[in-house]
Amino acid sequence: xxxxxxxxxxxxxxxxxxxxxxxxxxxxxxxxDAISFxxxxxxxxxxxxxxxxxxxxxxxxxxxxxxxxxxxxxxxGNARLCFAVNNLEETLEQLxxxxxxxSTIRKKQGGKLAFxxxxxxxxxxxxxxxxxxxxxxxxxxxxxxx
Numbered sequence: 001x002x003x004x005x006x007x008x009x010x011x012x013x014x015x016x017x018x019x020x021x022x023x024x025x026x027x028x029x030x031x032x033d034a035i036s037f038x039x040x041x042x043x044x045x046x047x048x049x050x051x052x053x054x055x056x057x058x059x060x061x062x063x064x065x066x067x068x069x070x071x072x073x074x075x076x077g078n079a080r081l082c083f084a085v086n087n088l089e090e091t092l093e094q095l096x097x098x099x100x101x102x103s104t105i106r107k108k109q110g111g112k113l114a115f116x117x118x119x120x121x122x123x124x125x126x127x128x129x130x131x132x133x134x135x136x137x138x139x140x141x142x143x144x145x146x
Contacts, residue, residue, distance in 0.1 A: 021060075022061065023054070023060075023061035023062065023063045024060065024061070024062050024063070024081055025052070025062070025063035025064070025065050026062075026063075026064060026065070026081075026118065026120065026122045027065050027066070027067045027120070028064045028065065028066060028067065028118075028119070028120050029066075029067050029120055030119065030120075031053060031064060031066055033119045034053070034064045034118065034119060034120065035049065035053050035064065037118050037119050038053075038055050038062065038064065038118070039055060041098050041100070044056060044057055044062060047061070051066070052064060052065045052066070057083075062081065080115075080122070080123045080124060080125050081122075081124050081125070082124075082125035082126070082127050083124065083125065083126050083127070084127050084128075084129070085126050085127070085128050086128065087128065088105055088112050088114055088126055088127075088128035089105070091126055092105070092114055092126070095116055100116050100117075101116065101117070102114055102115065102116045103115040103116070110129060110130055111127055111128050111129045111130050112127070112128045112130075113125060113126070113127055113128075114126045
């Protein structure tokens with residue numbers, strides 16, 4: 001009979017969760033307003049729209065889900081969508097030109113960070129990685145569409 005610790009380890013290994021990424025979603029109170037913001041203002045392609053709207057961000061599915069009748073949009077959670085950008089200052093200027101209020105830039109370890117909100121008050125982030133000599137640019141195509 002194997003020692004107890006081996007049985008415990010084997011049980012933990014066999015109960016491993018098999019998870020796959022599905023989507024990032026936000027509850028919205030006005031679907032058309034939210035679609036307009038994410039598609040027209042931020043430039044995310046609308047993939048489909050039935051009960052929920054689905055947008056594509058470089059292969060990541062962003063879903064806009066209507067708040068159930070009689071419900072309230074959940075408040076200040078900790079999760080947020082973060083867009084990587086090549087030039088934070090330029091992106092903030094583009095957002096401000098489109099009438100979107102933005103935060104000031106905050107210097108953080110590894111880069112710079114700023115925030116803005118969608119029409120339902122969901123906080124969104126912008127992140128610019130520090131430029132490091134010899135490190136490849138890891139931001140693909142995160143520029144706002146005109």
